[in-house]
Amino acid sequence: MIIQQLFSGLVECTPDLDIVPDLARSWEILDNGRRYVFHLRPEARWSDGRPVTAHDFEFTWKYQLNPAKASPNHELLFDLRGARAYYEGRAQPDDIGVRAVDDLTLVVELEEPVGHFLQVLACNMLFAIPRHAVEAYGPQWATPANIITNGPFRLEAWRPEECIVLVRNSDYHGRATGNVSRIELTVSENWKGDEGLKSYEAGTSDICVFSSTAPETIEQARQQHPGEYVEMPDAFTSLAFFNVERPPFDDVRVRQAFVHAVDRVALAEGVFRSIVSPATGGCVPPGMPGHSERIGLPYDPERARQLMAEAGYPAGRGFPTIEAYYMGALRMTQHLQQQWHDSLGVNLQFTFMPSDEWREQQLWPATHLAINGWTADYPDPHTFLSVAIHGFVPSWHNADYDHLLNVARHSTDPIERIKVYQSAERILIQEAPIMPLRYTRLYYLLKPWIKRYPISPFGTYWKDVVIEPH
Numbered sequence: 001m002i003i004q005q006l007f008s009g010l011v012e013c014t015p016d017l018d019i020v021p022d023l024a025r026s027w028e029i030l031d032n033g034r035r036y037v038f039h040l041r042p043e044a045r046w047s048d049g050r051p052v053t054a055h056d057f058e059f060t061w062k063y064q065l066n067p068a069k070a071s072p073n074h075e076l077l078f079d080l081r082g083a084r085a086y087y088e089g090r091a092q093p094d095d096i097g098v099r100a101v102d103d104l105t106l107v108v109e110l111e112e113p114v115g116h117f118l119q120v121l122a123c124n125m126l127f128a129i130p131r132h133a134v135e136a137y138g139p140q141w142a143t144p145a146n147i148i149t150n151g152p153f154r155l156e157a158w159r160p161e162e163c164i165v166l167v168r169n170s171d172y173h174g175r176a177t178g179n180v181s182r183i184e185l186t187v188s189e190n191w192k193g194d195e196g197l198k199s200y201e202a203g204t205s206d207i208c209v210f211s212s213t214a215p216e217t218i219e220q221a222r223q224q225h226p227g228e229y230v231e232m233p234d235a236f237t238s239l240a241f242f243n244v245e246r247p248p249f250d251d252v253r254v255r256q257a258f259v260h261a262v263d264r265v266a267l268a269e270g271v272f273r274s275i276v277s278p279a280t281g282g283c284v285p286p287g288m289p290g291h292s293e294r295i296g297l298p299y300d301p302e303r304a305r306q307l308m309a310e311a312g313y314p315a316g317r318g319f320p321t322i323e324a325y326y327m328g329a330l331r332m333t334q335h336l337q338q339q340w341h342d343s344l345g346v347n348l349q350f351t352f353m354p355s356d357e358w359r360e361q362q363l364w365p366a367t368h369l370a371i372n373g374w375t376a377d378y379p380d381p382h383t384f385l386s387v388a389i390h391g392f393v394p395s396w397h398n399a400d401y402d403h404l405l406n407v408a409r410h411s412t413d414p415i416e417r418i419k420v421y422q423s424a425e426r427i428l429i430q431e432a433p434i435m436p437l438r439y440t441r442l443y444y445l446l447k448p449w450i451k452r453y454p455i456s457p458f459g460t461y462w463k464d465v466v467i468e469p470h
Helices: 002-006 054-065 082-087 117-121 131-142 195-201 216-224 254-260 264-271 301-310 330-344 355-360 382-392 399-410 414-431
Strands: 012-013 019-021 026-031 035-038 098-102 105-109 153-159 163-168 182-184 207-210 227-244 324-326 350-352 367-377 434-446 451-454
Touching: 002 163, 019 026, 019 117, 019 355, 019 414, 019 451, 054 082, 054 098, 054 105, 054 131, 098 227, 131 182, 182 367, 195 207, 195 216, 207 216, 216 414, 216 434, 227 254, 254 301, 254 330, 254 434, 264 330, 301 330, 330 434, 355 367, 367 382, 382 414, 399 414
Parallel strands: 324 350, 324 367
Antiparallel strands: 012 019, 026 035, 035 105, 098 105, 153 163, 163 182, 207 434, 227 367, 227 434
């Protein structure tokens, strides 16, 4: 959220999820989608007055692909020609398909056509950083004393665990339709529960954003401030992942039985007090391009018991002990345990483990079942149906599914690409290597004097916020 205010990319994702020019004023797509030529704005400046150039982008992307830098976002650049080979030590930096022809011209070459490439470029992880500052200060370039930015706002103050103050960048190159000149952000590790709501009600905050907040607090805000309460779909889906290489989940009937046994409407309404939506559709959540409604396997305990009996586990008899983990939402996990016990006669014990730790310990091969989730990095089904699925259930393969993903990935027709992804997702849901559980939403309170507050799951557009005198 803060990076988006301080930095800019070649393109911008609008609140309507369209891709529009930002630092790149225009571009051409050549060689059937394998080559892009971006033309940068000559007026764009870093906050120290130096011009933003194509060399900054070439430097940034090669910097991120350098294994020694350990960037967590390097895979977003693997579509570039030679990028994966360089990261794996099989190529040189000059082999990577990004080159500044001059200060204002950036040529990007891909391994193959990628229909969602411009959407990926809108991720703030691929925004340029100032080459001259990194070369001068190394990792210290981004400290409060040295940071150089180019976004719609500049950093005025940064007091860790206290506040961040941003002020309007008068030299901003882009279009800004709002009137906000200063933003003060409270920073606190203790900003949880109802503390944000108390600040809002005391008049010390114009906006209260609810993140990782108890359902009770969100419901309280909705009831007490109905005229100021706003919610919208997020780009997050909670999921159960089945390891199809390990019995009993190598049997599609068992996976389908576990899905049929879960009442996701009761999960959303009972456990989360309706502040989330039941994931009765696919993996791609509402609000994302390609979301498919009501394609999920329905809640059907009788069908679930029948499938379990066919698989050799009538009333749960003979069901093996399994290794199960959850990465958050204890109450949701307990709800699932109860439903699987009541409908299938199985008793599951879950171990809590943070997602990063679970990945670092490489526990997936020994895991039968995991409860986790995925947030989209960019507004295209690829981030869920390819990146998330291949990351969380790497052992699941279906020839028709893989073929459709390949067709969609290379399609440059956005309407056709979405249709193909939706066809692939129907296969995914029927084969049930995953089970969508809930779709989250964004929740916030806005004071009446905030007349315009554009937002999407992929951006907070403070440059376009309008506040009336009050």
